[in-house]
Amino acid sequence: MLLCLCSTTFFSVVFLLNLSSPVNGWGGDGHSLVASIAQTLLNERSLTFVRNHLPWYTSGNISMLASWPDYIIYPDTNPVDYLNWQWSKQLHFADTKDWACVYDREKDCNWTSTSGQQCVDGSIQNYTTRLANSQLDDIQRQEALKFLVHFIGDAHQPLHAGFHGDRGGNSIRGKFFGKETNLHSLWDTVMIERRITQDFHGQPSLYLQYLLTQMKTHYAQNISDWTNCSTSDESRYLACSELWIVEDAKLNCDLVYRDENNQPMSVSKEFTLGQTYYNTRMIIVEQRLIQGGVRLAAVINKITESTTDIDKSNKTNFASMSIVMILFVHSILILILLGYTFLRRKRTVVTQAPVFRDKNEYLTIA
């Protein structure tokens, strides 16, 4: 328990420090952008719900903890108990067969096995169900919300459903504008950082405003399609994560794993990419960030529609208010006591101030 508290405090500090950095990795930028887009689309019930289920210092801002599932698994960001979270590592992706160009839930996520569904698709299904379950305690639901915000972001980065053979693009190395990187990092961080640095003065908040404008103009007609699962049996779920990963698999074959000459990229050959790849792929990165945000908001709004304990935090608020009131009353009582003691001493000094004539008289008065 103590470890847990230390770890939570450590995260809060690491996370708050991270916020002050203008450009972070995918964790700080990509995930934060997806969550910030979603935040603008949450309805009143959902805003109340997230405010009540996240730690107080977030003020209900889901982007503040969007990278928590990444921080907990590494020793540099969670030295205290990163080992305890290693089980969650495989929940961040759903790699597919090389050049299959489709996602097969059965094979790629071991869907029907009792020990299966340990991938980003399964984790989204698990945490939507858990978040909707009012029988779970506050800590479990807060964890479900933090995981869900992050994993819906991951499900929209195509290389989180990359090929098995190259570990989702991690083993494919090369140069992007002359700098060493790997394909996975290129999509996680490098292209987004370049975009923010070059076109938005290194300010993610300006980039967010741009993406929100794109969402309301260029993509306005697509939003209802993006949030619709009805074309498959996915409609029975709260989130259509299978469809999102099918989209990733297609993007990987069509664009992500192809170089500027449309040739397949592989582990055996280093890539050299620049302006052409950046111009044509950055559009996809932006569309996926917006799609992720729109879908995350839709999922949370759908969950809170049927959740009966939106006002549960009234209990929390009542408890918090009670503590504040008790402290306030205590403070008043202490002030009254101090005031009374002070006046009494003063009165004693005034009424009893004797005119000492000799030592013996002083002793008799005392």
Ligand SMILES: [Zn+2]
């Ligand atoms: Zn992740």
